Amino acid sequence: MAKQRMLQFVKVGKQMPEKRDADARAHDFDEIYGEFADAKAAEQSSRCSQCGVPYCQSHCPLHNNIPDWLRLTAEGRLQEAYDLSQLTNTFPEICGRICPQDRLCEGNCVIEQSGHGTVTIGAVEKYITDTAWERGWVKAIAPAEERSESVAVIGAGPGGLAAADSLRRAGVQVTVYDRYDRAGGLLTYGIPGFKLEKDVVTRRNKQLEDGGVTFVLNCNVGEDITFAEIRQKHDAVVIATGVYKSRDLQGPGSGAKGIVRAIDFLTASNRKNFGDAVPEYDNGELNAAGRKVVVIGGGDTAMDCVRTAIRQGAESVKCLYRRDRANMPGSQREVQNAEEEGVVFEWLTAPKGFAGDPVTGVMVQRMRLGAPDASGRQSPEVIEGADYVEDADLVIKALGFEPEELPTLWGEKALEVTRWGTVKADFRTHETTIPAVYAVGDIVRGASLVVWAIRDGREAAEAILERFAMQKASVAAE
Known part of the structure; x- marks a missing residue:
């Protein structure tokens, strides 16, 4: 009788890859989780219940075929697991590292809901790729x-690269600006x-370049080349x-020196770790x-800012958030x-x-x-007379991001935007109000997750290929 490889959650407990000690990891920018060994990945994958309605899959924006590649991993068929994983996800090893699995696949795992502890889907996904x-x-x-058709992609983030x-x-000539x-x-x-070591990203960029994608970097659309020219x-x-575009702070003294944007702080840190000259850091x-x-x-x-500040050797790091822990949007x-690394959270402030x-x-x-x-979350209210002063000589604004005014920046009034400034695009094809111009990711959704941008990019590519096929059929019919 063949050994039952799945449904092992009743005998095998949940286990994440080994996490580096907090004191050690707080002094470098290396990833904090180790890799599963083959046997451990197979063991943890075998905990999957192979349920008839896989909520992990339905709650993944890419609808990754999670139960099947978990089963293949449990059976030691890793190359097949990889082949299946990359069919629906352009960058599975990136999603395995940075997706908030506790809010998506793992948070909706059936055995998690039944009290057995979720299957560690993200760690297995990372391991496979x-x-x-x-x-x-x-x-x-x-x-x-x-193929002779040519497509321009403006933006080399996850949506554009997907x-x-x-x-x-599909053989299309692609240029990324x-x-x-x-x-x-x-x-x-x-x-x-x-969270994401940079060689993981650079090897994907190289794969695209080696595969024939042309990159035009240091190119600001609207200045170095016009949208019309593209x-x-x-x-x-x-x-x-x-x-x-960072959301700003209001109130007395909000323009003081020492109050900086999260994107500037994080970019400077990442550039320094690349070995670049960064005067603002030095x-x-x-x-x-x-x-x-x-x-x-x-x-x-x-979360990225507080943990970066710890690694840079801050004297103290505090995070102010206006709701409580249960209602915060972060992972x-x-x-x-x-x-664990020493950050202090001041909830309801x-x-x-x-x-x-x-x-x-x-x-x-x-x-x-x-x-x-309106969203169903409890609204924060001020407690009168409970104000205090928190000592700080570096304040980092991490209040979210807003879209730049693309129609103005690019001189393209025909590009319609919503009242929030995001680009209007069809929900299925991602085509904008300008024919043959598509928009994907955060510029449509507002600040969102990498996995949603990947989904949008893949869907837009599919719609563009359909457009090219229809044009070809029309020409053939004439």
Whole structure:
């Protein structure tokens, strides 16, 4: 009788890959989780219940075929597991590292709901593709035939790169334009190395380049090349610029020196770790070393900031968030990691103003949760007379991001936007109000997850290929 390899959750407990000691990891930017060994990956995959309605899959934006590649991993059929994993996900090893699995696949795992502890889906996903790279299973893109159609992708973040990958595999000529000197967008400059080591991103960029994708870097659309010129050069355009305009703080003293944007702080840190010259880091403007740091915000960007500040040698790091722990938008796993590393969270607090210039403190008002707002979450209310001052000589604003005014920046009034400034695009095809111009990721959704950007990029590529097929059929009919 064949050995039962699955449904082992009744005998085998949940186990994550080994996590490095907090004191050790707080001094470098290396990833904090180790790799599963083959036997451990198989063991943890075997805990999957193979349920008839896989909620892990339905709650994944890419609808990854999770139960099947868990079963293949449990059976030791790793190359087949990799082949199945990459069918639905352009960058599985990246999603395995940075997706908030506790809110998506793992948070909806059936055995998690029944009290047995979730299958560690993200860790297995990372393991499968890292193993594929090590064993040479990941090949350069090699289209079956080259096509004459050309597509421009504006923005080399996850959405743009996912579209570029899908289009290039179909033989389309793809050119990616990006304002930065390295491709990857927030994967390269926004997310710290302790969550996503940069060689993981650079090898994907190289795979795209080796497969025939052309990168035009240090190129600011609207300045170095116009949007009209890009449209003239290509048969279709994908807008994947992301959202980089930081939400601002109001209140007395909000313009003081020492109050900085999260994106500037994180980019400077990542550039320094690349070995770049970063004057703003070296002169202390964007360097937390020896300083009392206060980060304002409760999302994943705030978690990246507090944990980066710890690694830079801050004297103290505190995070102010206006709701409580249960209602914060960031990953609970990230909060736990931050606390282990020495970050102090001040729940139910919000800035009222700032003292000093350069800043010496944050004027804080205490909050309580009142009635639910339109989203169903309880709205924070100020507790009168409970204000206090939190000492700080570096304040980092991590309040989220808003879209830049693309129609104005690019001189393209025909590009319609919503009242929030995001680009209007069809929910299925991602085509904008300009024919043959598509938009994906955060520039459509607002600040969101990498996995949603990947999904959008893949869907837009599919719609563009359908467009090209229809055009070809129309020409043949004439």
